[in-house]
Amino acid sequence: MRYTRLSRKKRSIFGSVQLWLGDDHLLVVRSMRFTEEYRRFHLRDIQAITATEQPQLIWMEVALFAISALAFLMMLEVEAIAARIFFGVVGAALASTAVYDLVRGQRCRCRLLTEVSSEVLDPITRVSDFDRLTTQLEPAIAAVQGVLTVDAASMPVFAQPAPGTPPLRQEDRVETPAGKYIPLLLYFAILANAIAYAAGLLGRFNEGFGAAASFWFTEVILCVLLAFQPRRFGLKGPMLGFFYVTAALIAIDGIVTIALIVDLMQRIAEAGRSGTKTPTIWNIEWMMTAGKIAIAGRSLLGVVGLLALWLGRDRVVPASEEVPPSQPQP
Amino acid sequence: MTGDLRCDSCQGGIPPELWNQQQGALCPYCGKRSWTRVFPAIQHTVAGQSPEAIGSESESSCFFHPRSRAIVACDSCGRFICGLCDLDTGSTGGHICPTCFTSPKAPGSGTLLDKRRVLYDSILLGLNLGGFFFFFWPSLITAPLSIVLAIWYWRKPRSIVPRYTTFRFVLVIVLGLLQTAIWIALFWSVANSPGRGSRGPAL
Structure with a gap:
């Protein structure tokens, strides 16, 4: 019998779980490294597959971003090449892990129902995995069972609400897009960047520039993430337009910073050749002016962004999505 | 259980109006979004x-x-x-x-x-690499042993899903031969070392 892979492996220390599609059944393969156990669900018996959203592990993503920013900061601060490579690799690995986790999208728990059983499908942990699973599985089940025509009256038993659970009112229900805190992180990073830059430029505190560079990398990662799937992270309408302006300003800031570094390097090289005093960023007029503009612009951008996010923080479900409360059917 | 679809979060019933919605639907009780794909088998009671x-x-x-x-x-x-x-x-x-x-x-x-299968290829690969990397000397025994066992278990039932079983068996044999060759070279070099047999300058 030929099996088609339906999901990636969900790995753990002791093994993995994976879903496969056979000619007439779904196979759950649970591997314990040196043995495999199989559970078969015939397509004719599958009544339903459900997925329910699960909370995002925000603390984990924030921690990963924070540690990666710290690693990038260390990379800029240390002198030894080996240490720079180490911190760079660690920072990149942590940041990419966090980005990958976010890109995979909303977490969910998937369940397969038959007449006599209810099985949690462990490998399906994201809504995107669930979509891929059903895309492959639905035609196979439809070929065996046909297509369902929902007729509530024909249901022999209808689901009852959980005891003591009143239906929600419309105004109680709110959309909670996955990763909604990402725009918030972006504008916090912009504000933090402004503070770090001010510490370097106005306070003549060298480490401030290193911290600012770290925050800039964080901003770029977050912007790329938001630009790919803005709706997933709750950006729409005017807020989306404002995000594009923010992204453009961050890109311009990067270009100006590169120009600044190149100009500074040229001046230092020229000073070395002519034997004059080595110039610093604080001695160059245009750099100071550009820096002050950047600090003011970032502060304004961060505050406005946070304010806009706060004003549009929750969206009540529109009437079109309103659902009647569940009532026991006759 | 027929027709009994419940929200996995609050165990509240999901009414048929919310089934098979492409974008999912909010649970009327806890407000969590859930996606349900329901099939005709839900209308049948199999006796x-x-x-x-x-x-x-x-x-x-x-x-x-x-x-x-x-x-x-x-x-x-x-x-x-x-x-x-x-x-x-x-x-x-x-x-x-x-x-x-x-x-x-x-x-x-x-x-x-079958409800269960033993993955001999994984066991032998673990035996081979474990013997080699765990202080090296156990590979004196594990290397030839893994070759023999790989040949012995070659025709035993394998995983029922596609897997690189043959590749792993071949890898075990190749690694086993390499390790055995290393041990033979070591013994040969010790046996033919210049100092062997000489007990000081002849008088």
Whole structure:
């Protein structure tokens, strides 16, 4: 019998779980490294597959971003090449892990129902995995069972609400897009960047520039993430337009910073050749002016962004999505 | 359980109006979004078949229930079985009697009905690499042992899903040969070292 892979492996220390599609059944393969156990669900018996959203592990993503920013900061601060490579690799690995986790999208728990059983499908942990699973599985089940025509009256038993659970009112229900805190992180990073830059430029505190560079990398990662799937992270309408302006300003800031570094390097090289005093960023007029503009612009951008996010923080479900409360059917 | 779809978060019932929505739907009780794909099997109640009594002496009876009429022969052992004993496993194993279904080594019941398989390739790869990287010297024993076992288990039942089993067996044999070659070279170099046999300058 030929099996088609339906999901990636969900790995753990002791093994993995994976879903496969056979000619007439779904196979759950649970591997314990040196043995495999199989559970078969015939397509004719599958009544339903459900997925329910699960909370995002925000603390984990924030921690990963924070540690990666710290690693990038260390990379800029240390002198030894080996240490720079180490911190760079660690920072990149942590940041990419966090980005990958976010890109995979909303977490969910998937369940397969038959007449006599209810099985949690462990490998399906994201809504995107669930979509891929059903895309492959639905035609196979439809070929065996046909297509369902929902007729509530024909249901022999209808689901009852959980005891003591009143239906929600419309105004109680709110959309909670996955990763909604990402725009918030972006504008916090912009504000933090402004503070770090001010510490370097106005306070003549060298480490401030290193911290600012770290925050800039964080901003770029977050912007790329938001630009790919803005709706997933709750950006729409005017807020989306404002995000594009923010992204453009961050890109311009990067270009100006590169120009600044190149100009500074040229001046230092020229000073070395002519034997004059080595110039610093604080001695160059245009750099100071550009820096002050950047600090003011970032502060304004961060505050406005946070304010806009706060004003549009929750969206009540529109009437079109309103659902009647569940009532026991006759 | 028919028609009983519940939210996995609050266990509240999901009404049919919310089934098969492409974008999912919010649970009316806890407000969490859930996606449900419901199939026609939810409208059916599958009941076990009752065996029919034998009408005349000429009719075949079930091996397990002599008073019941046989409806099919077991695809594994050939015994006649009634509607109660018939376990229809589809294309996996066909019609199987309860004895063959529970027997781990039923001839022809189809290895496809197996509930568990041992992954000899993984065990041997672990043995080979473990012996080599765990202070090296155990590979003196594990390297040739893994070669012998890889050949021994080559034809044993493998995983029923696609897997690089052959590649792993070949890898075990190649690594085992390499490690054995290293040990032979070590012994040879020790045996032929220039200092061996000389017990100081001859007087």
